Amino acid sequence: MAAGVVLVLLAIHSALGADLFSxxxxxxxxxxxxxxxxENALLASGAIGAVSAGFMTRNWMxxxxxxxxGMIFWEVVKPLVGLS
Incomplete structure (x- = not known):
């Protein structure tokens, strides 16, 4: 039991370190x-990809x-990875 408590405390101790990437x-x-x-290049490439997919497949919808x-995905993921 005591060994488990020590292992938990050691695991938590390393999480209290400084942010190396600040x-x-x-x-x-x-x-x-x-x-x-x-971001502009990403959105432009998505638009170009959508236009080319529309021309090639004739499935504009x-x-x-x-x-x-893709736009919704970008707006949801951007704050999650800290870009907003």
């Missing part, structure tokens, strides 16, 4: 965050739906 977080937000060139789904 210096680079703002750089990443500036590079790939809201309104950045990376699927192409537009895929683009809208």
């Amino acid at each position: 210096a680079g977080k703002q750089t990443i937000k500036d590079t790939a965050g809201s309104g950045s060139a990376v 699927g192409a537009v739906g895929g683009f809208i789904g």
Whole structure:
């Protein structure tokens, strides 16, 4: 029982360390965050992909739906990874 308590305390101790990536977080937000060139390129490539899929398959509803789904996915995931 005591060994289990010691193992839990040792596991928690390492989680209390300093954030090693705190210096680079703002750089990443500036590079790939809201309104950045990376975000614009991602959205532009999604739009180009939707247009090309629409032309190739003649399934415009699927192409537009895929683009809208990608936009929703990006807006949901962006705050989860800390880019907003």
